Amino acid sequence: MSQPPLNQTRADFVAAVDHVIRERKTLKVLRDPGDCADLPFEVAAQLHVAVRECLDVAGWAPFHKPAHKETHQQGELKSVVPWRFYVLEKPALCALLQRLRTQAQAQPDSKWSRAWESKITRVISGTGALVLTTWLPDPSPDGGAPVLTENNQEHIAAASAAVQNLMLAAEARGLQTYWSSGGVLNDAEVFDWLGIPRTQKLAGAVFLAPTDLPADALEGGSWREKRGGPADWSKWIEA
Numbered sequence: 001m002s003q004p005p006l007n008q009t010r011a012d013f014v015a016a017v018d019h020v021i022r023e024r025k026t027l028k029v030l031r032d033p034g035d036c037a038d039l040p041f042e043v044a045a046q047l048h049v050a051v052r053e054c055l056d057v058a059g060w061a062p063f064h065k066p067a068h069k070e071t072h073q074q075g076e077l078k079s080v081v082p083w084r085f086y087v088l089e090k091p092a093l094c095a096l097l098q099r100l101r102t103q104a105q106a107q108p109d110s111k112w113s114r115a116w117e118s119k120i121t122r123v124i125s126g127t128g129a130l131v132l133t134t135w136l137p138d139p140s141p142d143g144g145a146p147v148l149t150e151n152n153q154e155h156i157a158a159a160s161a162a163v164q165n166l167m168l169a170a171e172a173r174g175l176q177t178y179w180s181s182g183g184v185l186n187d188a189e190v191f192d193w194l195g196i197p198r199t200q201k202l203a204g205a206v207f208l209a210p211t212d213l214p215a216d217a218l219e220g221g222s223w224r225e226k227r228g229g230p231a232d233w234s235k236w237i238e239a
């Protein structure tokens with residue numbers, strides 16, 4: 001059981017934690033992909049420190065099963081945890097956009113041109129940093145797509161807990177967050193460009209943005225106010 005930090009009452013501790021959970025909300029910072037630009041030095045430096053702290057604390061998510069030994073514990077990142085974080089700061093994000101634009105121009109009417117027209121390029125342009133969080137499937141017997149085995153369900157659950165940790169840590173540090181399925185960021189070729197093994201699957205593309213970044217528009221999550229209340233999602237089982 002965790003104790004409140006020194007000088008904090010249990011009630012203040014609870015209030016702070018609950019506040020962060022409730023205040024976390026989807027915010028997409030949208031900007032024309034052609035306007036992608038480095039952050040001012042100070043903003044980038046502060047964000048770098050904040051993201052490092054968030055990754056540190058996010059890694060304390062629960063996990064039940066270790067990642068598959070041969071497939072995932074032999075590479076550059078050797079942890080037993082069934083998730084990995086890949087961080088792209090603004091220069092890497094703008095470079096990624098440039099690469100997507102080149103592909104789209106070279107191949108009109110392709111997955112690349114469609115990706116270029118999709119919202120994800122605007123979010124990449126608007127955000128401060130991106131944390132691609134993968135989950136680490138057990139290999140399928142036939143070498144195909146991951147199967148929803150009990151192990152894999154638990155790997156996904158653990159990676160999702162790590163994503164939520166990441167977003168709450170970011171929220172507490174005053175960052176705006178957005179968990180996206182990722183669109184073109186799921187593409188195997190994009191994984192290759194970024195050095196992410198194809199054996200991993202995207203659990204979430206987590207966009208982290210300091211407030212006051214230049215934006216063409218801000219957008220919330222469409223389901224936020226439609227979730228109902230505790231009586232709609234919880235039931236007390238009688239003896």
Ligand SMILES: Cc1cc2nc3c(=O)[nH]c(=O)nc-3n(C[C@H](O)[C@H](O)[C@H](O)COP(=O)(O)O)c2cc1C
Binds near residue numbers: 025027182204223224
């Ligand atoms: C696994 C997952 C994937 C998501 N993918 C997307 C997405 O691709 N596009 C999007 O607009 N929102 C996406 N969201 C964010 C949801 O739209 C958002 O959480 C929901 O509307 C509730 O709003 P809130 O986050 O402000 O509470 C995703 C959320 C989760 C958990």
